[in-house]
Amino acid sequence: MTSLDSVAVFDGVSDLGARSLSWTGDSITAVGEPTGEAQYSVIPGLVDTHVHLLGYAGGRSNVRGFDTFTWPLVTIREEQTLHATANAQKAMRLGVTTLRDLGADETQAAIGRVFDAGILPGPRLLASGPVGMTAGHLDLFTPRAVTDRPPTADSPDACRALVRRWARAGLTGIKTYTSGGVLSMGDKVAWRNHTRAEIAATVDEAHALGMLVACHTHSAEGIQIALDEGMDSIEHGTGMTLDQAAVLARRGIPVAPTLLINDMIARAEVPVSDEAQSIAAALVSARDELLRGAAQAGVRFVLGTDANGYFLEFGDQWRELVRMVEVLGHSPAQALRAATSDAASAVGLGTSVGTIAPGFGADFLVMKGRPWQDVSLLDPDNIVAVVCRGQVVAGALPA
Template sequence: MTSLGAVALFDGVSDVGVRSLSWSGDRIVGVGEPSGRAEFSVIPGLVDTHVHLLGYAGGRANAKGFDTFTWPLVTIREEQTLHATANAQRAMRMGVTTLRDLGADESQAAMSRVFDAGILPGPRLLASGPVGMSAGHLDLFTPRAVADRPPVADSPDACRALVRRWARAGLTGIKTYTSGGVLSMGDKVSWRNHTRAEIAATVDEAHALGMLVACHTHSEEGIQIALDEGMDSIEHGTGMTSAQALVLAERGIPVAPTLLINDMIARAEVPVSAEAQSIAAALVSARDELLRAAADAGVRFVLGTDANGYFLEFGDQWRELVRMVEVLGYSPARALQAATSDAAAAVGLGGSVGRIADGFGADFLVMRGRPWEDVSLLSADNIVAVVCRGQVVAGVLPG
């Protein structure tokens, strides 16, 4: 058993004062009376509900001769998987100890098993497989001249078959789409993706196999389809109306707002086409007011960044938290809850990570200051140590 004698503790929901913290193996085994003075604070490891690990892991500044679209076309899959592993490990060292990949296939499922078995150090990784249509948001990431494309599903039966393929591969969730998107080439946000019958088949098959369904959508129509067809989370949700926000709040459906990436594309801070920039600028101009009203109405926003290592790097989750404070009007404590206990619940791990309590996974961060009291402390620069699965994976434990 390992212990910290006295730390200021944010348990994933609230400040619970100065406590001692003990863990054994992968589990927290005691939160109790402190001994001594608390020099540092502890918060749960962050949970990012929306990432894409298969991206170049060397940093955008070092990417020469390719961009985020062409890299997968010029890089063999074995090499891509090594980059994805590096991205996951970097996220973990930056304090993001649980990730859900929403563009996953056999590669991420394999990585997840390798991390769980302790073969390589890594975060807890959930892999969700995409079920989208021809000319849908995902399909349009691959240029039209390329014949070797990720799988698509173009009928209710094809949707069921693709869900089953991902289940067989060991994936634990499904990602689907009810509108177009920003970065996909030749796409329109206003395009509906999939028929109601295809969506219903996807959700029914996924739920039958115990998989949560995350729904990419920006448009009012797309959000309505997601609500009507029983999606488990909304990804982006940029154009939600006040009536839809009330339904989302009442049902407690989590929404990952992916604020920072859309800001960066809208401001052309990252290399994107003029087409993508103008789509993002239109979305962002209306977004802040709509999402702030939705947050005020009680919509449960959770940390979800769309990080792929190229536009958003792994570790930029901290900057997304600051944007959640600025855009949604969340207190730093509410933003941390959105990134820990609420995000864990959103991905189906509410009973095992995202909180500091007896029996939960030993994933936590030792930090300088109390970041739940001060937005300026929401930064990886304040990390003293990262503990993931009970092991110190970055920094050094105090004392």
């Protein structure tokens, strides 16, 4: 058994005050009374509900001229897999101990199994496979001249077949699309993606196989389709109406707003096409007021960044939390809850991670100060130690 004698504990929901914390292997065994003055604090490891691990892992300043479209085309899958593993491990060392990849295939599922088996140190990794149509948002990430393309599905039966392929490969979720997107080439946000029959077949098959369904959408029409068809989460949700916000709040459906990446594209902070910058700028111009109103209506926002290493680096999840405070009007404590217990629940892990309590997985961060009280402390520079699966993977536990 390992223990910390006296730390201020934010358990993923609220401030418990000074406590002792004990864990054995990958299980928290006790949250007890303190035995001294609390010099440091403990929070659960962060949970990012929306990432893309198959991206260049060398950082934004070192991409060597490879943009997010070109790099996958000129890099063999074996090499991409190593970058994905490095991205996941970097996120873990910077305090993000659970990730959900929302564009996954057999590769991310395999990486997750390697981490689970302890072959390599790594975060908890969930893989969700995409079900998109020909000429849809996902398909338009690959230039039209490329013939070796990611799979698409263009009928209800084809959608069911692709869901079954991802289930057979060990993936635990499905990603769907009900609008166009920002970065996809030649795309329009207002474009329909899939027919209602195709979407209904996808959701039905996924739920029959116990898989959560996340829905990419930037439009009010796309959000309505997701609500009508019973999807489990909304990704982006930029064009949300107040009526839709009321329904989302009543049903408790989580929304990952991916704020920072769209800010960066709108300002062209990284090289993007004029088309992508224009689309993002139009979305962002109305987004903040809409989403703040949704937050006031009780919509359940959770941490989801769209990080892929090229726009958002792994570790930028902390910057996203600060942006959630700024845009949504969240307190630092609300932002942390959105990134820990609530995010864990959104990806189906609410009874195993994201909370500091006996029986939960031993994923937590030792930090300076009390970041749930002060937004300026939502910064990886304040991390003293990262414990993931019961092991110290970054920093060192205080004596």
